[in-house]
Amino acid sequence: MKNQKIRRAAGIFTRFVILVVLGFTALASAPVLLTLGSYCYFQLTEEMLPGIAVGGVPVGGLQSAEAARDLHKIWNEDLQLKAVDITNPSHSWEIAPLELGLRVAVDESIANAYALGRSGNFVESVGSMLAILKFGVEIDPVVELDLVLAKQGLERWAERVYIAPRDADLNIDEDRLVQIESLPGRTLDVTASLHMLVEEPEAILLDHQLVPFVTLENPAQRQDVSSQADAVQSLLGSSPTIRAYDPVTDERFVWSPEPVLIASWINIESEGEQLKVSLHDESLSRYVMEIEASLGEERGLDNDVVEEALRSGLLGKETETLVIEYLPGTYIVEPADNLVSISLK
Incomplete structure (x- = not known):
């Protein structure tokens, strides 16, 4: 009778130990299972990993098509750059990037974002995914420049930037002489401006959001009318x-x-x-x-x-x-x- 009680107590203790071990095992393996589950989920869907941003645009948790629409709207439709006359920075104009053939390559940029946490071997992919989920990540979008559109856009802007020079002149107001001083004109140097645009399109669009306009001064043909003013x-x-x-x-x-x-x-x-x-x-x-x-x-x-x-x-x-x-x-x-x-x- 006594031996039977001992065996029963030993059985209960053994089951308790097993349950404790199983509990600790389950607790220890939960993060692994959660990580594996998350990895499998994102590998099988088109959703971006939470925490990803492209050029300041949050795309985490979005489908590729949704992310592409948001990126295109913010960078290619809504964004306005400032074109600045580098010889006289007080002169500036608002200009859309697409006017100069400058744009974010949406599909390529979204593809790069989608690949985060999905590329490399299993260990690298899981490690990258965990880092993104914990800390987030932001990548720069891919920038494209169409040289033909850029040149055409600058030529159109040359007409707006142009200021004709003003010759010195004389007017008479009743019996009073009014002397008008000459003023130089302004012309946009399309070639030089295009060269600066080609040199650093990414910095212009992503960092500074300033388009350098190189302008030339057109001197007035008639600059001195002092002798005529004396005569009048x-x-x-x-x-x-x-x-x-x-x-x-x-x-x-x-x-x-x-x-x-x-x-x-x-x-x-x-x-x-x-x-x-x-x-x-x-x-x-x-x-x-x-x-x-x-x-x-x-x-x-x-x-x-x-x-x-x-x-x-x-x-x-x-x-x-x-x-x-x-x-x-x-x-x-x-x-x-x-x-x-x-x-x-």
Whole structure:
């Protein structure tokens, strides 16, 4: 009876030990089984390993097609780069990468991400998978540059970047001279810009997100109009005065045009690279005719002499007093007339 109790106790203890051993074995093998299960799951599906990102885009747990759509949208559709004039960084423009033939190769980039934790031998693959699941990993996307599209895009942008040079010029505002300084223009150097784009497309797209634009300065053809400005200022500052005397009536006349009127006579026009300053002949002739009309129908002045005097006065020269002449006329002599009465007619 006593031996039977001992055997029963020994059996219970043995079963307990076996259960404990089995429990510890199961506990110890759980991570292995979990790892093997995870490995098998991801080997048999198209899901990316959790924790993977491509170019900052989380793709872990996504199917390849879903990951490709996200990557394409963020990098090839939504992203805007900044094109910067490297000679004057204050000038910049927003530009889409695809405008310059620059893009992320989505399929190749997703294939590289999908291969993480799946390539190499079994031990390497499992080790890589565990590291990714624990720490995560980010890889750079593959960048492609289409040279034909890049050149075409830069040529289109050259039209937008172009600024025509501004020649030095002169304007007259009422009786005031306005001098316009020359400004150089700007042209995009397509060849040099394309060369810089070809040198480092990955850095441009992934790191800096800045597109270097190489520009050239176009000098203005006409840069100095100081001599013409002096000539115009001299005309504006002149005070031409036409003086005339009527010896018959002992009258004296003075005509002096206002500065605004003088300004309207000045003609400024471009002749190639030069600026030409002249006087409007028609305007001067019209003013001379107004002087003559003010004398009435019987008196007059030599228009050529008056215009010459006016031009001399505009050049700052002193002019002599002109003598008014009476125009020839007819008079029917009456019986009561004599030489004195006729002369007074």
